[in-house]
Amino acid sequence: MTATKRDYDTVDISDPAFWEKTPDERERVFSVLRRERPVSWQRPISSPLMGEVNENEAGYWAVVRNEDIVTVSRRTDVFSSARGVTFEDMPSEVLEMASSILTMDAPRHTKVRKLISSTFTPKRISLIEDQIYRQAHEIVRGIAHLGDVEFVSAVSARLPMWTISEMIGIPEEKREEVREAANLMISWDDDEVSDALDPATAMLNGISTLHGVCQDVIDARRASPENDLLTALVQAEVDGASLTDDEIRSFFTLLCVAGNDTTKQTTTHTLRALTEYPDQRRYLAEDFDGRIDTAVLEFVRWASPVMTFGRTALKRFELAGRTIEPGDRVVMFYASGNQDETAFDSPERFDLSRDNRNHVAFGGRGPHYCLGSHLAKTQLKAIFSELLTQLPDIRAEGEPEYLASTFINGIKKQRCVFTAQE
Amino acid sequence: MPGFATTEEINKYIGGIFEKALDDTDIGPRLMATGMTLRMNFSDPEAVITVDFPGQSILTGEDAIVDADAILSMSADTANGYWQGKVSLPLAMAKGKLTIGGSAAELLKLAPLAKDLHPVYISMLEENDRHDLIIA
Ligand code: HEM
DSSP states (O other), X not given: OOOOOOOOOSSOOOOHHHHTXXXXXXXXXXXXXXXXXXXEEEOOOOBTTTBSOOTTOOXXXXXXXXXXXXXXXXXXXXXXXXXXXXXXXXXXXXXXXXXXXXXXXXXXXXXXXXXXXXTOOHHHHHHHHHHHHHHHHHHHHHHTTTSEEEHIIIIITHHHHHHHHHHHTOOGGGHHHHHHHXXXXXXXXXXXXXXXXXXXXXXXXXXXXXXHHHHHHHHHHHHXXXXXXXXXXXXXXXXXXXXOHHHHHHHHHHHHHHTTHHHHHHHHHXXXXXXHOHHHHHHHHHTHHHHHHHHHHHHHHHHOOBOEEEEEESSOEEETTEEEOTTOEEEXXXXXXXXXXXXXXXXXXXXXXXXXXXXXXXXXXXXXOOTTHHHHHHHHHHHHHHHHHHSTTOEEEEEEEEOOOSSBOOEEEEEEEOOOOO | OOOOOSHHHHHHHHHHHHHHHHHOTTHHHHHHHTOOEEEEEEETTTEEEEEETTTTEEEEGGGGOSOOXXXXXXXXXXXXXXXXXXXXXXXHHHTTSEEEEEOHHHHHHHHHHXXXXXXXXXXXXXXXXXXXXXXX
């Protein structure tokens, strides 16, 4: 769209090798950019979903500072989500089928988000919260006799999809199918999964399973309403508008992605941090109920499970001294924003008493701010409350197996050990 | 759902929409740029259509039974509904009404172009007085 030819930054963060490094190694590179070139022009990256990079494709602006991430998130008049928000390009068809409000702009975003939010009534939230605590208890109790488990599959991965299925009202016999489909959707960039299946096929299969199951529930609730979220979504009406079946299915698919890997990864990163920082763990254990609400924000900042989201500029805009032109891609690096020394004191420290009002793990406080942030915090509080009471000496053991991804700060495997219970 | 009665009808209307698409000054070049071939297998009644986008050719019958980058299999009813924007791709896949072979990535590139053709398809049915095929 723009004819401007710019030189790519000498610090190259589009190199696949950069994303195979550990989060700490990447942070050293981001810290240079934050200090010296907070908005830098980068070469395009390739997406396994779209094939090789098109040579005519332009690059993107890398936004790495906390305050600039907030600006991009809030100025939705300038920075659009409708052309996709993932760092790697997604086919527009996938956006429609799977990303719901995440890739809508106002006024449609405002309308649909309002409709969806209207179904999260305080009563429904408190009901699901009670269920989350019970489920977290069961998950931890289920491993208590083992003493040594692979933490990701035994603990981290369990609660998020259970919560979504429970909340939406997915019938018991469909949950395994939904769980597998959701995992296909979040692992299209995982080489182990995509070796078996090409990434686009893996994703499309996942999406279609989720749409199929969701439509069955929509039909069932329309025929005979129940007291659950899906019935509420079917019946929701704000200012004379309601949700179409397509919109409900797409929202459900978004939940299976947005509400799944995020909390899961945060859980694993937090276990590692509590192991690495025994003083912080003691601090939390001393007064769990009094300190967990503040601590949980640090869990999320520390993990920054969503590392990147992008926008497309609609107008010319000056940001940190650079001129962004209409049509330019802009990518926010949340993990970097959460390590910004101008927003946090000693950001490299895991500090459970930290004032975390600036963290951008749930987004930069714009209209797309994470709709599930409250639910995510509840899940994390529940699972760590159970872990620290039932298995007080649980710790991460050995090095994790990281996921190579430009999107999710992921750990595929992490061993943990604890004193086995009777 | 109203449907096609004969193979000739499928070739005429589904083949026809691809002809119109390739002729379209906006959509035609975008289709050619995909560089792909698409084969569609229909049932009830049976028909096969293969479109070679860069070669701008539409093959039917025996000639269409060739290798392609992506292969779609569906009933003629589903096809008629799809071109009117009444069939959701993932839902049809989930319900087994549509199966895909070959490259899903290529198909995903085509899908948005198909959307632009829904009104063209409906007006083609109208022009041919085939209101019986139009889904309300
Ligand atoms: C630690 C866990 C989580 C993190 C770090 C996280 C992060 C994010 C981020 C960064 C965004 C985009 C914000 C923006 O563009 O400004 C987002 C959006 C969203 N999240 Fe989360 N999320 C988490 C958990 C959840 C959960 C559990 C759910 C639901 C069950 C959820 C549902 C959503 C939805 C629906 C959106 C789209 C909101 C919109 O576009 O209006 N998230 N999340």
